[in-house]
Amino acid sequence: MKNIIVIVIVLSLLSCKEEKKTLPIIGQVEIVDGDTIYHSIPDFKFVNQDSIYIDNASLSEYIYVSDFFFTSCPTICPKVKKQMLRIYDKFENEDKLKLVSHTIDPVRDNVETLKLYSSNLDVSSEKWFFLTGDKNKLLDMADDYFVVAYEDDEVAGGFDHSGKILLVDQNRHIRAFCEGTDPDDVTEFLKDIQHLLDEVKPVVN
Amino acid sequence: MQDGSGLAKLYPPLNNADFLDQHFQSLPSIIMYGLEDSIVVNGIQYNLPMDPHPYLSPVEVTNICNYVLNAWDNDLGNITINDVKSQLKEYRHINERN
Structure with a gap:
């Protein structure tokens, strides 16, 4: 009897997989007074490569992919940026998606440097924001995206950080992530982005 | 990147790069x-x-050079560790400037 129950459960799980995929909300879940509180991106306000303030309200109608980097990074950033550019190219005409790259080295990466960087990458500053601001706030922000980022004179470039790329929905929840240094992982992530776009866009008949 | 293609106008290619050929x-x-x-x-x-990249040793620099010079489509010959050492010595002043 037990075996049959297990088989039934497995089959029902398999059939769920066939249906439209709903991405999970990533992060710690808290129950406060009976309400379920999911991890969300806190308030922020940084400046982009066009000297325009970008805050939560600027992104409230969009889903976005996010990463942390610095322009003089001699290690993984170029690889991650290549994958970010891949995401940009695939969804260039998708109005509901933005890309948000945060520098973790704002002393060197001022607005001017980020402008040069994004121009050389040949991307639209309306679609892909390169953000700079207060260093501690940027590093704290990385924590909220579960990205490791801290200053370390011992490592090449002066900052130790991971190369994760994250997908955030309109309610500030992280819904998917990938290793930006791994092209195969990013291929799967592209599908996650499409799933979330399908989820947030009303079906047109 | 791994294929030596560089990235847009940010990072130049290493594969089939005329600059590398000229500044070997x-x-x-x-x-x-x-x-x-x-x-x-x-x-x-x-x-x-x-x-x-001041933390690299002359051996590591030599290995990187010989990799880049012969990876992908590149066929630009080899460089010896003695060449690397004398070159690094000659251009040491650039390091002091930085």
Whole structure:
């Protein structure tokens, strides 16, 4: 009897997989007074490569992919940026998606440097924001995206950080992530982005 | 990137790069001491400075050079550790400037 129950459960799980995929909300879940509180991106306000303030309200109608980097990074950033550019190219005409790259080295990466960087990458500053601001706030922000980022004179470039790329929905929840240094992982992530776009866009008949 | 293709106008290619062909002998000092000036590679100008890599040993620099010079489609010969050492010594002043 037990075996049959297990088989039934497995089959029902398999059939769920066939249906439209709903991405999970990533992060710690808290129950406060009976309400379920999911991890969300806190308030922020940084400046982009066009000297325009970008805050939560600027992104409230969009889903976005996010990463942390610095322009003089001699290690993984170029690889991650290549994958970010891949995401940009695939969804260039998708109005509901933005890309948000945060520098973790704002002393060197001022607005001017980020402008040069994004121009050389040949991307639209309306679609892909390169953000700079207060260093501690940027590093704290990385924590909220579960990205490791801290200053370390011992490592090449002066900052130790991971190369994760994250997908955030309109309610500030992280819904998917990938290793930006791994092209195969990013291929799967592209599908996650499409799933979330399908989820947030009303079906047109 | 792994395929030596570079990235847009940010990072120049290493594969089939005319700059590499022409500046073969400067490669060790570029790797070790970085580049401040803009360079033109295959007709495209690149402005992003390249940081120095002072933590590399001459052996490591030699290995990187010989990899780059012969990876992908490149067939630019080899460089010896003695060449690398004398080159790094000659251009040491660039390091002091940085």
